[in-house]
Amino acid sequence: MHERRELPENWASDFDLFDPAYVEDPYSDWVQMRAQCPVARSERYGGAVLPVRHEDIAQIAHDPATFSSRVLEATGPVPSPGRELKMPPITSDPPDHDEQRRLLLPLFTKPRIRALEGIARRRAAELIDAFGDRTVVDAADEFARHIPVTVIARMLGVPVQDEATFDRWVVMMLKEGPKEQAVRREAIRAITAYFSQLIAVQRESGQEDGGIVQALLTKRDTGPTLTDDDIVGMCLLVLVAGIDTTWSAIGSCLWHLATHPVDRRRLVDDPALLDTAIEELLRAYAPITIGRTATCPTSVGGVQMAAGDRVLLPFAAANRDPNAFDRADEVLIDREENRHLTFGLGIHRCIGSNLARMELKVALTEWLRRVPEFELAGERDVTWTGANVRGPEVLHLRFAAAALDGGDR
Numbered sequence: 001m002h003e004r005r006e007l008p009e010n011w012a013s014d015f016d017l018f019d020p021a022y023v024e025d026p027y028s029d030w031v032q033m034r035a036q037c038p039v040a041r042s043e044r045y046g047g048a049v050l051p052v053r054h055e056d057i058a059q060i061a062h063d064p065a066t067f068s069s070r071v072l073e074a075t076g077p078v079p080s081p082g083r084e085l086k087m088p089p090i091t092s093d094p095p096d097h098d099e100q101r102r103l104l105l106p107l108f109t110k111p112r113i114r115a116l117e118g119i120a121r122r123r124a125a126e127l128i129d130a131f132g133d134r135t136v137v138d139a140a141d142e143f144a145r146h147i148p149v150t151v152i153a154r155m156l157g158v159p160v161q162d163e164a165t166f167d168r169w170v171v172m173m174l175k176e177g178p179k180e181q182a183v184r185r186e187a188i189r190a191i192t193a194y195f196s197q198l199i200a201v202q203r204e205s206g207q208e209d210g211g212i213v214q215a216l217l218t219k220r221d222t223g224p225t226l227t228d229d230d231i232v233g234m235c236l237l238v239l240v241a242g243i244d245t246t247w248s249a250i251g252s253c254l255w256h257l258a259t260h261p262v263d264r265r266r267l268v269d270d271p272a273l274l275d276t277a278i279e280e281l282l283r284a285y286a287p288i289t290i291g292r293t294a295t296c297p298t299s300v301g302g303v304q305m306a307a308g309d310r311v312l313l314p315f316a317a318a319n320r321d322p323n324a325f326d327r328a329d330e331v332l333i334d335r336e337e338n339r340h341l342t343f344g345l346g347i348h349r350c351i352g353s354n355l356a357r358m359e360l361k362v363a364l365t366e367w368l369r370r371v372p373e374f375e376l377a378g379e380r381d382v383t384w385t386g387a388n389v390r391g392p393e394v395l396h397l398r399f400a401a402a403a404l405d406g407g408d409r
Contacts, residue, residue: 012037039301157211178387248391283340
C-alpha cells in the first residue's frame with residue numbers, strides 16, 4: 001500500500017470513483033471515510049451514494065424491497081423502471097427473482113464445477129508454457145484473464161474460437177464502459193445479438209451438449225414463463241459476471257503475493273494452506289462494487305435518498321471494516337473465521353462462488369508450482385481498474401526463467 005493520503009475536502013459530497021488515488025488504493029480512503037463521512041454522495045457519472053461500513057452495506061443487501069437490484073451499474077444514467085439492462089436473476093427483485101435463480105442453481109452444482117477443473121488446469125499450464133524463456137510477463141493480460149474465459153465458454157457451450165471475442169466484449173462492457181457509455185452499449189448489443197443467434201441455432205439443432213444455453217432451452221419447453229429474452233439475459237450475466245470478476249480476483253491475488261514474499265513462500269512451502277489463503281485474499285481484495293436503486297424515499301447512514309437514487313455497495317469496504325473483522329486491514333492468510341461479503345449476501349448471493357473458488361485455486365496452484373519466486377517488475381508495472389470491478393488491468397511480474405520448469409503435470 002501507498003502512504004495514506006488526506007481525503008479531498010469535498011469528498012463527502014463529491015467523491016470520484018475514478019480519482020487515480022482512489023482507484024489505486026481505495027482501502028486507505030475507506031479508513032478515513034469511516035471516521036469522517038461513512039456515507040458519501042456524488043453527482044458524478046450519473047450520481048450515487050457510497051457507504052463503506054459493514055452494517056450499512058449488509059442492511060441494504062438484505063432489503064430488496066427498499067433497494068432494488070434492477071440497476072447494477074456503478075456509473076451512467078439510472079434508467080427508468082423497465083428500461084434497464086436485464087440479467088436475471090441478479091437484476092430481478094422478488095417474486096420473479098426466486099424462480100429465475102432456481103433455474104440457474106442446478107447448472108452451478110459442485111459436481112458440475114469439479115468437471116471443469118481439468119479444463120482450467122490445462123489452460124493455466126498452457127498459458128505458463130507460453131511464457132517461454134521470458135523473465136517478465138503481464139500476468140493480467142497473459143494469464144489471469146484467459147482462465148475464466150475458457151471455463152465460461154465451455155459452460156455456455158460456445159465454440160472455443162469465440163473466446164477472444166468474449167474477452168473483448170467483457171473489456172468493453174466492464175473496463176471501458178463505465179467511463180464510455182457508448183462503448184458499453186455497443187458491447188451489450190453485440191452480446192445480445194450473439195446469444196440470440198446461438199439460441200436459434202441450438203433450438204434448431206437440438207444438440208445435447210449445448211451447455212447452459214441448451215439446458216435453459218430445455219427448461220423453457222416445460223416452463224412457459226421463461227422467455228428467449230430471459231435466456232439471453234442469463235447468458236449475458238454468466239458471461240460478464242463469470243469472467244471479469246474472477247480474472248480481477250486472480251490478478252489481485254498475484255499482486256499480493258508479488259508484494260508480500262513471506263505469504264508467497266508460506267504457500268509454496270505449505271500448499272494445504274491455499275484454501276484458507278484464498279478466502280482471505282477474497283476478503284481483502286473483493287473486486288465487486290454493485291449498484292442498488294432506492295424504490296422510495298429513504299436514508300442510508302443519515303444521508304437522504306430519493307426514489308430512483310443509486311447506492312453503491314463496495315463489498316471490500318465491508319470486508320475491511322474493523323467493527324466486523326479483527327485486524328481488518330491486514331491480510332492474514334491463515335485467518336480461520338472469515339465470513340466475508342465478497343460473494344454478496346441476501347437473496348443475490350453469487351451462485352458462481354464455487355466456480356470462482358475453483359478457478360482461483362487452480363490458477364494459484366499452477367502458478368506457484370511453476371513460478372514460485374516472482375516480484376513486481378517495477379514501480380509502475382501495475383494499473384488498476386475501478387467502478388464495478390476492481391483488479392489489475394496491467395500486472396508486469398518478473399521471475400527467473402528457470403522457475404518455469406514445471407516437471408510432470
